Amino acid sequence: MxxxxxxxxxxxxVGTGGELCLGRAMKQTGELEKFSPSAVITLLGxxxxxxxxxxxxxxxxxxxxxxxxxxxxxxxxxxxxxxxLSYLVGALGGIFFLGERVSWQRWxxxxxxxxxxxxxxxxx
Amino acid sequence: xxxGGVLSGRLHLNTSVSLCxxxxxxxxxxxxxxxxxxxxxxxxxxxxxxxxxxxxxxxLIAVMVVAGPIGNLLIAKAMKQTGPIKYWPxxxxxxxxxxxxxxxxxWAGIACxxxxxxAFMLALSVADYSYVQPxxxxxxxxxxxxxxxxxGEKVSPLHWAGIAIICLGxxxxxxxxxxxxxxxx
Numbered sequence: 001m002x003x004x005x006x007x008x009x010x011x012x013x014v015g016t017g018g019e020l021c022l023g024r025a026m027k028q029t030g031e032l033e034k035f036s037p038s039a040v041i042t043l044l045g046x047x048x049x050x051x052x053x054x055x056x057x058x059x060x061x062x063x064x065x066x067x068x069x070x071x072x073x074x075x076x077x078x079x080x081x082x083x084x085l086s087y088l089v090g091a092l093g094g095i096f097f098l099g100e101r102v103s104w105q106r107w108x109x110x111x112x113x114x115x116x117x118x119x120x121x122x123x124x
Numbered sequence: 125x126x127x128g129g130v131l132s133g134r135l136h137l138n139t140s141v142s143l144c145x146x147x148x149x150x151x152x153x154x155x156x157x158x159x160x161x162x163x164x165x166x167x168x169x170x171x172x173x174x175x176x177x178x179x180x181x182x183x184l185i186a187v188m189v190v191a192g193p194i195g196n197l198l199i200a201k202a203m204k205q206t207g208p209i210k211y212w213p214x215x216x217x218x219x220x221x222x223x224x225x226x227x228x229x230x231w232a233g234i235a236c237x238x239x240x241x242x243a244f245m246l247a248l249s250v251a252d253y254s255y256v257q258p259x260x261x262x263x264x265x266x267x268x269x270x271x272x273x274x275x276g277e278k279v280s281p282l283h284w285a286g287i288a289i290i291c292l293g294x295x296x297x298x299x300x301x302x303x304x305x306x307x308x309x
Contacts, residue, residue, distance in 0.1 A: 019253065019257065020253055022244070022245060022248060023248045023252075023253035023256075026245055026246075026248035026249040027248070027249070027305060029249055030249065031249050031250050032180065032246050032249050032250055035180075035183075040242070040246065043246070043249060044242065044245065047245060047249075086257075087257065087258055087261075090253060090254060090257045090258075091254045091257075091258075093253070094252060094253045094254030094257075095254070098252070098253055098254075098305065099305050100252045100253065100254050100304050100305055101304040102254050102304075103300050105296055105297075105299055105300050106254060106255070106296070106297055106300040108293075108296050109258060109293045109294065109295075109296030109297035109298075109299075109300070110254070110258045110293065110297070111293070112289050112290070112292050112293025112296060113258040113261045113289075113290055113293035113294065113297075114293075115286075115289050115293075116261070116264070116286045116287065116288070116289030116290030116291075116292075116293055117261055117264060117286065117290060118286070119282055119283070119285055119286025119289065120264045120268075120283055120286035120287060120290070121286075122282075123280050123282035123283040123286060124283075
């Protein structure tokens with residue numbers, strides 16, 4: 001039971017944290033200016049030299065294998081809180097790790113997305 | 125002339141000249157202090173830059189929403205074609221491996237997922253994580269549409285209700301400014 005909770009927390013915190021690290025790397029890389037193949041390749045090449053991208057990829061891989069491990073002895077019902085909580089963790093990470101400003105309007109949107117995703121997942 | 129505000133170090137909006145076509149520029153004033161003068165604004169019309177920021181974000185999120193679910197669907201299809209996997213003896217596993225990676229479906233799925241992750245990274249270079257992550261929940265809408273129109277599945281009313289609420293939530297997020305941080309350079 002304890003192992004389940006540890007894996008559960010790993011999937012939410014490490015999975016979303018990995019995406020946040022990707023966000024941090026891309027903010028350092030700079031904005032995509034135009035949609036030409038050379039501009040995209042140049043930007044991605046620059047991104048691969050930022051350490052946060054590798055921290056992010058490692059964390060996302062950890063979360064993925066934790067999910068596989070949890071799925072091997074638990075049914076899919078735990079997916080509901082995982083998907084809903086990841087939006088909350090993502091918004092908090094955006095504020096405190098990336099310095100984003102989340103307005104009340106965006107909070108309402110995030111809350112509605114949480115509710116909607118939960119309904120979609122439980123209706124399967 | 126009234127100064128509208130700052131989007132990043134480079135992007136300014138001069139409200140008296142023109143407004144962003146997408147959000148009317150009203151939500152651009154997010155930085156508390158603006159230190160740049162008219163001469164530093166550059167030659168590009170700020171409102172035009174601002175519109176481009178919105179359109180780039182929408183386009184990249186649209187690519188994520190389409191490519192992600194299709195990629196997952198193709199990979200699931202390729203894995204199901206093999207039937208139950210036998211892990212022993214190793215020659216059987218090798219046979220399964222060759223069968224899976226010999227199919228066109230798996231490579232099409234992998235290509236879709238690479239497209240997804242690249243679009244995700246590019247979207248994060250343009251917009252906030254707290255904007256892109258919830259907006260990408262539109263992928264659930266795509267999954268439902270694929271289920272109905274491609275796989276011929278039935279979708280329950282509760283499922284449709286969830287999809288309607290996701291769309292409502294994303295419309296709220298769309299009303300916020302895509303990027304509230306500045307480029308460090």
